Amino acid sequence: MGDTERLSLLVGDGxxxxxxxxxxxxxxxFAAFTGDFVLDIDRAWEVVYGFARTRTVPPGEWCES
Incomplete structure (x- = not known):
């Protein structure tokens, strides 16, 4: 698997x-995700917006897949 095929998922918030x-x-x-990797919509937008704005990975538990 090349570097462009790596994926990290943020652990869900319950x-x-x-x-x-x-x-x-x-x-x-569309892609199906289990609840283990689902966030509340407000938190999800916060993570996406923060990453797009700062280009830094938001804090939290990340799982490489």
Missing amino acids: TVPSGAEVEVPVMNG
């Missing part, structure tokens, strides 16, 4: 139970 799945818009489609 908004959705671990065993449940949520479809999230990703690029040109």
Whole structure:
């Protein structure tokens, strides 16, 4: 796997139970994520906006996949 294929996911905040799945818009489609990696919408936007603005990884528990 090349460097461009690495992915890190921020651990969810308990908004959705671990065993449940949520479809999230990703690029040109949707991807299913378990509750282990789902954030409240306000927190999710905060993470995305903060990263886009500062180019730094937000604090939290990240899992490389």
